[in-house]
Each structure stands twice: as C-alpha cells, then as structure tokens.
Amino acid sequence: MKHTSETEIRALAAAVLEQSPAAEKEEPFGLGAPWTHHTNPEEFERLARLHNRIQRKEMALATMREERASIMRRSIRRMRRAEGKN
Numbered sequence: 796m797k798h799t800s801e802t803e804i805r806a807l808a809a810a811v812l813e814q815s816p817a818a819e820k821e822e823p824f825g826l827g828a829p830w831t832h833h834t835n836p837e838e839f840e841r842l843a844r845l846h847n848r849i850q851r852k853e854m855a856l857a858t859m860r861e862e863r864a865s866i867m868r869r870s871i872r873r874m875r876r877a878e879g880k881n
Contacts, residue, residue: 804831804839811843 834842875881 801832807839807843811846 831839
C-alpha cells in the first residue's frame with residue numbers, strides 16, 4: 796500500500812482551505828495526525844469534501860442560533876415593557 800507523502804497532504808490541504816467558504820487557520824480534519832498518512836487519494840478527497848460540508852453546516856447552524864437569540868432578546872424586551880419594567 797502506497798502511503799501519502801507529507802508534501803501531497805499539505806498540497807491537498809491547501810487546496811481544501813482555498814475552496815473553503817471561511818478559510819480557517821487550523822489544519823482540516825486532523826491533518827498531521829498519524830492516520831492521515833495511511834489514506835489513499837480517493838479517501839483524502841472524500842475527507843476534503845466532507846470537511847467543507849461540515850464547515851458550511853456549522854456556519855448555517857451558527858446563523859440560525861444567532862437569529863434565535865435576537866428573537867429571544869426582542870421578545871424579552873417586549874415582555875419587560877408590557878410588565879412596566881424598563
């Protein structure tokens with residue numbers, strides 16, 4: 796079995812980060828971990844796609860949570876005004 800070299804892993808990771816909607820400074824999906832040297836190119840590409848999908852879903856979830864929090868804050872202000880507490 797051919798192991799993926801360190802330079803190939805770094806090059807693929809750089810490509811993943813460039814395509815990422817919010818490029819982070821951290822290494823994706825455990826890059827540098829010992830198991831990454833035993834992935835074949837197909838698995839590594841799949842990991843890259845999964846990493847991007849996970850990032851997008853986490854960003855969408857964070858947006859929804861922010862919206863929920865703002866609705867809660869507005870509702871609490873209305874409730875306090877209705878009770879005469881400014």
